Amino acid sequence: MELSSLEDLFTDELKDLYSAETQLTKALPKMAKAATSKELKAGFEKHLKQTEGHVERLEQICEKLGVSPKGKKCKAMEGLIKESAEVIEEDAEPDVKDAALIAAAQRVEHYEIAGYGCVRTYAKLLGNNSAMKLLQQTLDEEGDTDKTLTKLAEAINVQAKEPGDGEEPPAKKTTAKKAKRKVAHE
Numbered sequence: 001m002e003l004s005s006l007e008d009l010f011t012d013e014l015k016d017l018y019s020a021e022t023q024l025t026k027a028l029p030k031m032a033k034a035a036t037s038k039e040l041k042a043g044f045e046k047h048l049k050q051t052e053g054h055v056e057r058l059e060q061i062c063e064k065l066g067v068s069p070k071g072k073k074c075k076a077m078e079g080l081i082k083e084s085a086e087v088i089e090e091d092a093e094p095d096v097k098d099a100a101l102i103a104a105a106q107r108v109e110h111y112e113i114a115g116y117g118c119v120r121t122y123a124k125l126l127g128n129n130s131a132m133k134l135l136q137q138t139l140d141e142e143g144d145t146d147k148t149l150t151k152l153a154e155a156i157n158v159q160a161k162e163p164g165d166g167e168e169p170p171a172k173k174t175t176a177k178k179a180k181r182k183v184a185h186e
Contacts, residue, residue: 010122011067017115018058018069020077024051024108027081034087036094040152043104043145050141057134064130080108095160102153109146116142131184 003009028051032044062069084104090097116139121131 006122007126010119010126010128011062011065012072013115013119013122014062014065015069015072016074017112017119018055018062019072019074020112021051021055021058022071022113023074023077023081024057024177027084030088030102031084031105035098037098037152038157040098040101040156042150043148043152047105047145050145054138054141057138057170061131061134076111077108080104080111083107093157093160095162098156099153099160102156105145106153109142109149113139113146164183 003012025048028044029046032041032048035041035044084101087097087100087104092098092100095150116135120132120135120139123129123135
């Protein structure tokens with residue numbers, strides 16, 4: 001596709017987002033299955049439903065523009081999903097894997113936020129207010145999901161920081177060393 005106008009770029013970016021969102025609808029169930037935190041699992045499942053709505057909005061916008069949303073492969077999302085798949089396959093403590101899943105999901109959200117911010121601005125400049133409102137709605141949902149992931153990370157990352165099975169926390173090891181030194185000096 002030749003990009004000779006902002007309209008061309010708008011259409012091209014919509015197709016890219018459509019590809020990204022349809023790829024994500026296949027990845028989110030796998031991420032939900034891999035999550036051990038009930039809250040994280042529920043968050044992925046909720047975002048899957050939202051993502052299906054994002055696909056519908058993009059279809060609606062493209063229909064009004066008289067273009068197909070298909071025909072472009074979002075390579076960036078493909079890469080982000082491959083990284084998420086690697087996280088799923090990692091042999092990791094459950095809390096550590098959940099922390100890694102959150103990091104992977106936030107990379108996806110940040111990519112989507114950037115994409116939706118651009119196309120929303122293009123729609124505004126092109127005077128396409130109906131598309132602008134739909135894109136803003138999606139942008140708001142992506143931002144809310146990112147905030148939810150940050151909130152989950154605040155708890156899960158702390159749990160991931162705790163030692164795994166059978167390990168003593170660092171504070172106890174230090175205390176034990178101090179106790180040995182104290183006994184040795186007495």
